[in-house]
Amino acid sequence: MTRPTKLDAHTVDAWIAAHPGWERAGDHGIAKRYTFADFGSALAFAVRVGCLAEKRDHHPDIEVGWGRARLSWSTHDAGGVTRLDLDAAEASDKIAG
Secondary structure (H helix, E strand, O other): OOOOOOOOHHHHHHHHHHOOOOEEEOOOEEEEEEEOOOHHHHHHHHHHHHHHHHHHOOOOEEEEEOOEEEEEEOEHHHOEOOHHHHHHHHHHHHHHO
16 A cells, blocks of 8 residues: 655645644644533544544544543654545544534
């Protein structure tokens, strides 16, 4: 299987501009903070994203707290953001509703 390649900055910035709440996470990723009514809802979101990540064999960094979750997507072996990350971010937004 061919591994994805790092996207250029213009492509990532254009995607971020079209997807509210997403931002650069350092030089190598994208991130978004989600808010929820309580801890259980935030945890349930994290579990659903984790299941998606397992299916795709592509895993984010996830931080969970009371009423919040933060995702950070990056393709480490490509050294930055790839199409895998953008697709996973869009799927995460759908999971969040």
